[in-house]
Amino acid sequence: MPECAYTSICDFFVSEVGYSPELNHNMKQHFCLEDNTHCARLLAMDIVGENIPVDMLPTDTERLTELDASM
Numbered sequence: 870m871p872e873c874a875y876t877s878i879c880d881f882f883v884s885e886v887g888y889s890p891e892l893n894h895n896m897k898q899h900f901c902l903e904d905n906t907h908c909a910r911l912l913a914m915d916i917v918g919e920n921i922p923v924d925m926l927p928t929d930t931e932r933l934t935e936l937d938a939s940m
């Protein structure tokens with residue numbers, strides 16, 4: 870799959886939110902530029918629209934339940 874359509878507006882992609890620069894780089898490479906099908910931020914859009922927590926990572930799938938419960 871090509872680059873994610875949200876790279877220009879996604880807080881994760883445009884900032885350095887995360888644990889380490891290397892981990893961020895690897896997640897951006899994998900999720901944002903290669904395969905976003907399992908990105909938690911992308912899945913969260915279906916739940917909260919664009920109000921995705923700034924600190925949510927593409928790997929934070931466990932937080933989807935939390936977001937779902939808050940709606």
Ligand code: SF4
Pocket residue numbers: 873874875876879880881882897900901902905908909910911927
């Ligand atoms: S973190 Fe997810 S939603 Fe954001 S640009 Fe990357 S793949 Fe797209």
